Amino acid sequence: MLRGERAEGISVVIPVRDDAEHLWRCLIGLSLQQLPPDEVVVVDNGSRDGLHEVLATARRRWALPLRVVREPRAGVAFAAAAGYDAARRTLILRCDADSFPPPGWTARHAGLLRAAGPAAVASTGMGRFRPAPRWLGEGACRLYVEAYRLVGGLALGHPPLWGSNMAMRASWWDRVRDGVHRVADVHDDYDLSFLLAPGERFLVDRGGVIGVSWRAVAMPRRVVRQLRMAGRVIRLQWPRQRPWERLAERAAPRLARLRPGRAAPVPSGRAPHAPPGGGG
Numbered sequence: 001m002l003r004g005e006r007a008e009g010i011s012v013v014i015p016v017r018d019d020a021e022h023l024w025r026c027l028i029g030l031s032l033q034q035l036p037p038d039e040v041v042v043v044d045n046g047s048r049d050g051l052h053e054v055l056a057t058a059r060r061r062w063a064l065p066l067r068v069v070r071e072p073r074a075g076v077a078f079a080a081a082a083g084y085d086a087a088r089r090t091l092i093l094r095c096d097a098d099s100f101p102p103p104g105w106t107a108r109h110a111g112l113l114r115a116a117g118p119a120a121v122a123s124t125g126m127g128r129f130r131p132a133p134r135w136l137g138e139g140a141c142r143l144y145v146e147a148y149r150l151v152g153g154l155a156l157g158h159p160p161l162w163g164s165n166m167a168m169r170a171s172w173w174d175r176v177r178d179g180v181h182r183v184a185d186v187h188d189d190y191d192l193s194f195l196l197a198p199g200e201r202f203l204v205d206r207g208g209v210i211g212v213s214w215r216a217v218a219m220p221r222r223v224v225r226q227l228r229m230a231g232r233v234i235r236l237q238w239p240r241q242r243p244w245e246r247l248a249e250r251a252a253p254r255l256a257r258l259r260p261g262r263a264a265p266v267p268s269g270r271a272p273h274a275p276p277g278g279g280g
Helices: 020-031 051-062 076-086 103-115 132-156 172-180 190-191 220-237 244-258
Strands: 007-016 039-046 066-070 090-096 121-130 165-170 200-212
Touching: 007 076, 007 103, 020 039, 020 190, 039 051, 039 103, 039 220, 051 066, 051 165, 066 076, 076 172, 090 103, 090 172, 103 165, 103 200, 103 220, 121 132, 132 190, 132 200, 132 220, 132 244, 165 190, 172 244, 190 220
Parallel strands: 007 039, 007 090, 039 066, 121 200
Antiparallel strands: 090 165, 121 165
16 A cells, blocks of 8 residues: 555554563453554564464454554564554554553544644553552553653653554654664654654643553563663664754744743643543
8 A cells, every 4th residue: 555545544553573462462452442443453573472373363253453464574663664654544553562452542542633633743641550559550650651751852852652552643654754763672652753843743641541561660671671772762863963952943932932921832742631531
């Protein structure tokens, strides 16, 4: 399919490599959506753990509109980009294999972007570590995601997108796809965040919560690897625009609006009133 020929609707993209057990729970969540996705694009990034048996069972049990895309180059940046390219609908939602989307997940992202209008190109939400009591899982994950957005945002000039719970317009992906780094050992969502132009809006939805695995913070080797991948993204992006240049460019319009006699603006990253159903 040529880019630009996508039909109206929702594509969910899930990169996966040797994570069939978690993917099974993710597909259960997608089968319960109040607004069913028009397609679920599972990107097989070289799995050897029974992934296709899981997908075959999911098709039989729930009649999910599953499509499998094979990306042999190992790395989430390769897999995510391949999934976005393959998506056939105008709204692309992204989660991970170890995510568990609540029933209102697709409807919430679709409703936020529809209410915000075409100026908003993407939305990103929060998470809750599972299994755990709700207060502990959601509180711990909120600290994790907010820390990621604070530290990652220092080089961006705005909060980054979070790949475990995000959505974007396919038209925006088509415009920026050639700017992402399809290389190993980079955070694809953080890399994609660098392509948000100063005049483009995206929504940070702190009320939209999705279930995620504890392993993002419970495995020290994984944490170290994540930090290394984030550092590589910054090094790759520096030749395009230094972090301090991005900060200055994005701060200038805000400072201009705050001159004496002007009302303070509403932060552009704050989500408008959202439809119900975002709890995880």
